[in-house]
Amino acid sequence: MSFDTDVIVAGAGPAGATAARRLARAGVRVLIVERFALPRQKPCGGGISTRVFSRFAYLADALAGIPHHPVSSLYLEGPSGDVFRMRSNGPAVVLIRRIEFDHLLTRLAVDAGAQVLAPAAIAQAADDGEAVTLTLRDGRQLRAPMVIAADGVNSVVARRLRMNAGWPAAHLALDMMEETPVARLRTSEPDTLSVFYGYGGAHGYAYVFPKREHVNVGIGYLLSYFRERVDEAPYTLQRRFVSDLRARGLMDGESQRDHFTPFLIPVGGPLKKTAQGRVLLAGDAGGFVNGFSAEGIYYAMVTGDLAAGALLAAREGRAMVPARACRGYVRAWRREIGAELRDSVLIQRYLFHSGPRMDRVVRGANARPEFSRLLVDYASGRLSYHAARRRLLWHFPRLLPRLTWLALRGERRSPAAAAPLTES
Ligand SMILES: Cc1cc2nc3c(=O)[nH]c(=O)nc-3n(C[C@H](O)[C@H](O)[C@H](O)COP(=O)(O)OP(=O)(O)OC[C@H]3O[C@@H](n4cnc5c(N)ncnc54)[C@H](O)[C@@H]3O)c2cc1C
Known part of the structure; x- marks a missing residue:
């Protein structure tokens, strides 16, 4: 299958869409290959620190096109019930729904000239030194001189090219969360971001993130701890957390199982190899998540942007020098977020x-x-x-x-x- 593409971006999440937008704006022929039909949902709290607006100036105007909820009030609870409350002068966090936010970022990339192939699941990846071949699950093949793999925590590209041999369980968090309309589940503090550290054990956390018309409620554990020490089913834990909150008068309504999705977050730091041959890893695929807060959207956008920038800086005419791109990318992310x-x-x-x-x-x-x-x-x-x-x-x-x-x-x-x- 031919798309006459300079760069394939695997995945239409924040990392992939940000990379594709920057490349397309610079006149590079770029194709986003996404596993699901768009718009697609991604299990996520959807909290982004507002520094994203100084890093990506175009985002403030773009965000006006989707529901978003700026929040200036933070509630932190420790394992023994000690509470730290904070109110900032301006919003420190903006809350979005990923189905809307990611679609917005992809539309920005398409408006800039990127092409999208979706649904199209990548099943194999091979780098023969001349180009990278991606084989889709239906057997179709795509080929491009450079690939930015932004295909998330379970990145097929990183695994097939042996850039990730598999995350150790201590490097993953299992985050179990529901995103439920406020008609069914409401928080008593719709303008406050609440985090409960040590919920259900020292290695755990829980949170309530209020959106405009939804609320995200979730619990997370390091996967190693969850496997060894927690012998209850994820949804049993979730229901208990919601009923604890209700008993404390912090929540009203019922947990909704059909809105509940457990998912993994890489919280052990970036992989040793985030660039190799003709492939750069961005976002969760490379392990670019804050290990303490599990914030990943910001870092996904930053690494998507830096990966695109490294490819642009490695151009010689229409071609790109892969080794220069790899070196430039690693240097850039280490400098900015390392x-x-x-x-x-x-x-x-x-x-x-x-x-x-x-x-x-x-x-x-x-x-x-x-x-x-x-x-x-x-x-x-x-x-x-x-x-x-x-x-x-x-x-x-x-x-x-x-x-x-x-x-x-x-x-x-x-x-x-x-x-x-x-x-x-
Ligand atoms: C429950 C939960 C709550 C979270 N809460 C927050 C939060 O509040 N704030 C925050 O900043 N971060 C949060 N995170 C982390 C955040 O969701 C991720 O760090 C972020 O989504 C990473 O973006 P990405 O673009 O790298 O990957 P993703 O958003 O995962 O996008 C990857 C894309 O690649 C596609 N893809 C995957 N495999 C293939 C394939 N084989 N072929 C083609 N396409 C493929 C996927 O469908 C997807 O669209 C949370 C994570 C979880 C699980």
Whole structure:
């Protein structure tokens, strides 16, 4: 099957759509290959930190075309019931439904000139050094000089090309969530993002994310913990969480099983190989998710954008120099998000193993107002991660030796640390 394509983008999620838009705007012939018919739903809380608007300036206007809910109020509960409440000057998070948001991003890519082939599930991928061949489940074959694999946590492209031998269970979160219309399930605080750390055990979390006309309610665990320590079915846990919230007067209505979908999130940090031969991995396919907050949409968009940028910078005429693209991509993501992704995994390992530690953080956040300011400035994009980190360490100097120790331990386990700890 021929599309006369310079780049194939696998997957029409935030990573793929963002990459395709940037390439198409630069005049590159780009084809998005998506497994499902569009628009497609993706199980997700749909919370995006508002720094996305400073990173992707076009998004603010585009978002006006779909329902979205900016939120300035955060409720954090620790395992022992300690509560940290925070209200920011402006919104720190915007909540969207993925079925609408992802379709919007794909439409932007198509408006820029990208082509879409959907539904079309990729079953095989091979890189023969000259080009990449993708074989679809129905046997059709597509070929392109370069591929951006943005096909999510179960990326077929990453697995077939041996860039991902399979996630260890400790590098995945199992997130079990329902997205239910408010006619059936409502939160008592429709303008507040609520997170319950340590829910159902130190390795767990739960959340309530209010949308315009829906509410997302979910529970998550590291998959390793879930397999070893939790012997209840996902929906039993979900129903119990909803009835706990109802008993506390925080929720009204009934959980809806037909809106409930468990799904995996890669929370162990980026893969060792995120670029190889003629293929760049973006978004969940490369493990670009914050290990502590499980935020992935922002990083998917950033890595989609950086992958496209690396291909553009590696152009010689219409051709692209694959080795230059791979080097440029890895350098770019390490520079922009390497340190925060690395730190997020260290923080996850430090806090998710100990309820008392998590409690201390919640109590400490209450006692130190500068912590709230820092969090908001970072989430809203007023402070870069590097600047926020410097300020955090200045306010909480005892954190540095702990992070260093965790980083050293982590490096012994996995030498793929994304960036040196001293990076500023
Ligand atoms: C329950 C849950 C809650 C979450 N909540 C949040 C949140 O509130 N905020 C946040 O920022 N992140 C959240 N995340 C993480 C976030 O959803 C992901 O990090 C994000 O979707 C990654 O985007 P992506 O474009 O890399 O991949 P995806 O959004 O997964 O897109 C991949 C695309 O590739 C397609 N595809 C897959 N296989 C193939 C194939 N073989 N052939 C062709 N196409 C294929 C898929 O159909 C899909 O459209 C959550 C995740 C889960 C599971």
